Amino acid sequence: MIKSTKLNKTYNFLLKIIIITASFGYISYQLFFNENYTKVMQLFSSSYSLKKTILMLLIIIVLMMINWSIEAYKWRYLINKIEKISFAKALKAILSGLSVSTFTPNRVGEFLGRVFILKKANPWKAIFITILCSMSQLMITLLIGSISLIVYILVYYSKHQVLPMYIFYIFIGLLIIANFSIFSVFFNVSFISKWLNLLMKPKWRKMKAYLKVFSFFKFNELRNTLLFSFSRYLVFSFQFYLLLKFFGLPLNIFEGFFLISLIYFVLSAIPSIAIAEIGIRGSVAVGVFDFYYNSTLNLNVNYNFGVIAASSVLWLINIALPAFIGNYYVMELNFFKDTKTNK
Numbered sequence: 645m646i647k648s649t650k651l652n653k654t655y656n657f658l659l660k661i662i663i664i665t666a667s668f669g670y671i672s673y674q675l676f677f678n679e680n681y682t683k684v685m686q687l688f689s690s691s692y693s694l695k696k697t698i699l700m701l702l703i704i705i706v707l708m709m710i711n712w713s714i715e716a717y718k719w720r721y722l723i724n725k726i727e728k729i730s731f732a733k734a735l736k737a738i739l740s741g742l743s744v745s746t747f748t749p750n751r752v753g754e755f756l757g758r759v760f761i762l763k764k765a766n767p768w769k770a771i772f773i774t775i776l777c778s779m780s781q782l783m784i785t786l787l788i789g790s791i792s793l794i795v796y797i798l799v800y801y802s803k804h805q806v807l808p809m810y811i812f813y814i815f816i817g818l819l820i821i822a823n824f825s826i827f828s829v830f831f832n833v834s835f836i837s838k839w840l841n842l843l844m845k846p847k848w849r850k851m852k853a854y855l856k857v858f859s860f861f862k863f864n865e866l867r868n869t870l871l872f873s874f875s876r877y878l879v880f881s882f883q884f885y886l887l888l889k890f891f892g893l894p895l896n897i898f899e900g901f902f903l904i905s906l907i908y909f910v911l912s913a914i915p916s917i918a919i920a921e922i923g924i925r926g927s928v929a930v931g932v933f934d935f936y937y938n939s940t941l942n943l944n945v946n947y948n949f950g951v952i953a954a955s956s957v958l959w960l961i962n963i964a965l966p967a968f969i970g971n972y973y974v975m976e977l978n979f980f981k982d983t984k985t986n987k
Contacts (some may be wrong), residue, residue: 664971666747700890701961704883708961711879712738718780718872719758722773725860727765737761739970740977746967754778757970760977768854776833776858780866780873782912783826788877789909790819792902800936831866834859880962881905887957891950893933907932925959926952 713735720734729737741757748754755778759770797812829836838859861869884907885900895903907929914924929951937947 660974660977663744663974667743667967667971667974669747700886703886704957704961705965707879707883707886708966711876711883711962712966714872714876714879715781718869718876719774719777721865721872722777722861722869723762723765723770726769726773726857727762729762733761736970736973736976739966740973741970742963742967743970743974746963757974757977761973763978766854768851769857772854772857776861777869779830780869781876783823783830784870784873784877785908785912786826787823788905789912790823792905793909794819795902796906830870831863833866834861877908880958881908883962884954884958887954888950891953893947893950893954903932903936926955929955 744753744757745751
């Protein structure tokens with residue numbers, strides 16, 4: 645038993661060192677070897693006053709803190725069903741999750757970074773609750789993006805008549821059905837967990853116990869989770885809008901949020917490895933703006949660098965900075981625990 649405990653401590657320490665090294669390496673690579681950041685820094689020094697730049701960065705950083713605080717509160721709100729934790733501990737979990745996620749496909753490491761900061765709860769139960777938490781954010785992104793896409797099709801793209809309108813109506817119908825289905829599953833997750841328990845074989849008894857966590861949540865709790873997610877969506881969308889304005893894009897508030905919601909909608913549908921995510925973000929943002937201005941409005945404008953600069957700075961402040969801080973809290977994670985605990 646003593647030998648096993650010592651091995652667990654050794655494995656924990658080695659895994660933490662690997663995570664911190666990989667996270668630092670990824671962030672450093674993006675900062676020092678990414679051409680976009682070099683251009684952004686040059687643009688800051690040559691085009692904007694120091695006072696204006698510092699003021700904008702302070703505003704974006706404050707909004708970043710609000711953004712991740714909402715996420716921490718939302719996760720704590722859900723995870724309290726299996727382990728009571730403080731807001732400070734929830735925030736540590738969010739930041740350590742960001743550190744682990746920087747180098748994992750589709751940022752799946754975020755789940756591990758969060759749940760292994762817990763002391764008593766079973767990791768599998770915590771992972772399922774964290775999935776529910778992440779699903780709520782994805783649902784809001786898809787819902788608002790779908791609404792924007794429907795508006796775009798009906799108001800702008802239908803004028804071109806590239807394809808018969810019934811094809812667009814079918815597509816709109818599929819979007820509505822998809823959103824309705826996702827929200828139906830989310831609000832009936834308790835019933836679905838019971839249904840899965842009935843279908844599972846007896847030998848999967850442990851998994852049945854883990855899935856039972858979905859039955860802990862009532863309709864009003866799931867609704868509140870979506871409201872937290874919607875609040876976060878407004879915050880990081882507003883950050884993006886402010887940066888786009890800062891880098892010279894002539895957007896009104898409606899147009900800005902309309903295009904930003906389309907960008908997030910497309911991003912949510914693209915599988916990505918975290919190391920390429922910043923490139924994907926910039927490419928998608930440029931593609932959406934180009935298509936809207938040049939193809940839809942027939943305006944021969946080129947805002948590519950402004951869009952890429954806004955995307956890059958947003959990634960730096962919203963992902964890289966908190967992930968950098970989160971490396972400190974990775975040392976509190978406990979990946980290998982005694983078998984007698986967390987049942």
